Amino acid sequence: MIRVGDAATAPAFADAAKASLADGQLRRNVRHATDVIRTKRAAVVEEMPDWEALRESGRQIKAHVLRYLDGYLEQFERNCTAAGGHVHWARDADEANRIVIDLIRGRGESEVIKVKTMTSDETRLNLALEGAGIVPYETDLADLIIQLGHDRPSHIVVPALHKNRHEIRQLFMDRMQLGELGDEPAELTRAARAFLREKFLRVPVGFSGANFLVAETGGVCVVESEGNGRMCLTLPKVLITMVGIEKIVPWLQDLEVFLQLLPRSATGERMNPYNSVWTGVTPGDGPEEFHVILLDNGRTDVLRDEEARTTLACIRCGACLNQCPVYRQTGGHAYGSIYSGPIGAILTPQLQGMQHSTSLPYASSLCGACYEVCPVKINIPEILIHLRTRVVEQGGAPIGERVAMKGAAVAFTGGRTLAMAQAAGRLAQKPFERDGLLYDLPGVLAGWTATRDLPAIPAQSFRQWWSTR
Ligand code: SF4
Numbered sequence: 001m002i003r004v005g006d007a008a009t010a011p012a013f014a015d016a017a018k019a020s021l022a023d024g025q026l027r028r029n030v031r032h033a034t035d036v037i038r039t040k041r042a043a044v045v046e047e048m049p050d051w052e053a054l055r056e057s058g059r060q061i062k063a064h065v066l067r068y069l070d071g072y073l074e075q076f077e078r079n080c081t082a083a084g085g086h087v088h089w090a091r092d093a094d095e096a097n098r099i100v101i102d103l104i105r106g107r108g109e110s111e112v113i114k115v116k117t118m119t120s121d122e123t124r125l126n127l128a129l130e131g132a133g134i135v136p137y138e139t140d141l142a143d144l145i146i147q148l149g150h151d152r153p154s155h156i157v158v159p160a161l162h163k164n165r166h167e168i169r170q171l172f173m174d175r176m177q178l179g180e181l182g183d184e185p186a187e188l189t190r191a192a193r194a195f196l197r198e199k200f201l202r203v204p205v206g207f208s209g210a211n212f213l214v215a216e217t218g219g220v221c222v223v224e225s226e227g228n229g230r231m232c233l234t235l236p237k238v239l240i241t242m243v244g245i246e247k248i249v250p251w252l253q254d255l256e257v258f259l260q261l262l263p264r265s266a267t268g269e270r271m272n273p274y275n276s277v278w279t280g281v282t283p284g285d286g287p288e289e290f291h292v293i294l295l296d297n298g299r300t301d302v303l304r305d306e307e308a309r310t311t312l313a314c315i316r317c318g319a320c321l322n323q324c325p326v327y328r329q330t331g332g333h334a335y336g337s338i339y340s341g342p343i344g345a346i347l348t349p350q351l352q353g354m355q356h357s358t359s360l361p362y363a364s365s366l367c368g369a370c371y372e373v374c375p376v377k378i379n380i381p382e383i384l385i386h387l388r389t390r391v392v393e394q395g396g397a398p399i400g401e402r403v404a405m406k407g408a409a410v411a412f413t414g415g416r417t418l419a420m421a422q423a424a425g426r427l428a429q430k431p432f433e434r435d436g437l438l439y440d441l442p443g444v445l446a447g448w449t450a451t452r453d454l455p456a457i458p459a460q461s462f463r464q465w466w467s468t469r
């Protein structure tokens with residue numbers, strides 16, 4: 001079954017956004033965190049004279065990969081297998097989860113340490129593991145906060161961005177049974193370190209996602225900031241990696257482009273503190289057994305749509321979220337998916353199916369800020385419009401819009417019907433007209449006149465004026 005977290009059953013964006021907008025603390029936390037990251041990103045991008053050339057390289061590599069994805073995946077499988085790795089193919093979330101569970105059970109283990117992975121959030125792996133009697137331990141600090149608080153991620157790079165340090169301190173004290181704890185970042189990190197270190201040293205199965213797969217070598221690359229990933233990737237005896245099929249790059253040298261684009265766009269760093277690249281297994285060094293699960297889960301359907309397939313070029317940097325005026329007001333939970341913000345608004349409906357399409361493609365002002373910062377130049381506004389078209393074609397547009405469009409279609413069929421519609425409009429607008437503008441329109445139009453100028457229909461149409469000349 002294709003699954004993107006809980007997206008299939010999530011409420012519509014507009015309804016969920018109301019709860020987020022009413023939470024002042026959440027909005028302050030989101031605004032502060034995105035402001036900090038935006039400022040850092042702008043500074044490190046500004047210092048790169050070839051930033052636009054890098055973006056174009058990133059775009060071209062990804063476009064090439066999407067064109068020849070099948071061949072590169074098979075090349076990756078051959079090279080990874082030759083290096084001692086095991087490659088598994090998963091059509092959907094359930095199949096991927098089943099493979100992970102079978103591998104862990106096959107080793108007779110009941111615990112696994114995890115490094116941040118969006119694909120496992122996508123498949124709801126933790127739920128499946130717990131259902132199978134396997135205990136997952138999140139080791140990324142933000143994911144640990146989410147797991148301990150039974151919370152949901154609200155940002156694709158900084159999942160606990162909606163929490164401030166006072167809230168995290170309380171959570172750690174409650175869930176780690178700590179007597180006293182300060183709320184300085186260093187103290188919180190020390191507490192997490194003590195909590196996790198014992199698990200790193202004891203649990204023999206590690207689980208990761210991947211930022212990139214390298215077809216040329218069969219290698220896998222993970223970038224991270226805390227070092228927890230390096231521990232998960234090197235200490236366990238068995239390492240399992242789950243990764244979306246679109247994460248492949250043809251050559252090792254392609255990482256030169258993405259390892260510059262990603263950290264600057266994601267966290268405003270010149271380089272990620274930890275960049276791990278491994279290929280298969282090496283006797284006496286790191287895990288003895290390595291498995292990689294290549295996850296489809298709707299991606300080949302996205303690939304089929306030529307106008308929207310560049311969605312799969314995303315490198316999950318989160319820059320579009322930080323820049324988006326809608327995300328900055330609502331935070332991530334309103335999107336009802338682990339993928340939030342502008343990328344979530346185009347990725348979730350395409351992966352999950354159209355359940356979400358009726359609301360998420362409309363969760364944007366189409367201002368274009370996301371496109372401007374995207375390191376691989378995904379034209380998100382264009383894809384949003386394309387998805388809105390699909391919503392309309394499937395009869396899922398908002399009722400007001402459908403009625404208005406049907407009326408417009410009738411009015412524009414000929415000069416007479418247009419003149420009749422204009423005459424009716426002039427009559428209907430009279431109670432709301434002042435100085436050539438309309439005010440306080442009722443019903444679904446109220447939102448428009450509350451915030452924007454709406455010119456009244458002129459007393460004379462162009463055709464009427466022309467005929468009197
Ligand atoms: S769409 Fe672009 S900006 Fe947004 S997360 Fe993906 S790569 Fe980053």
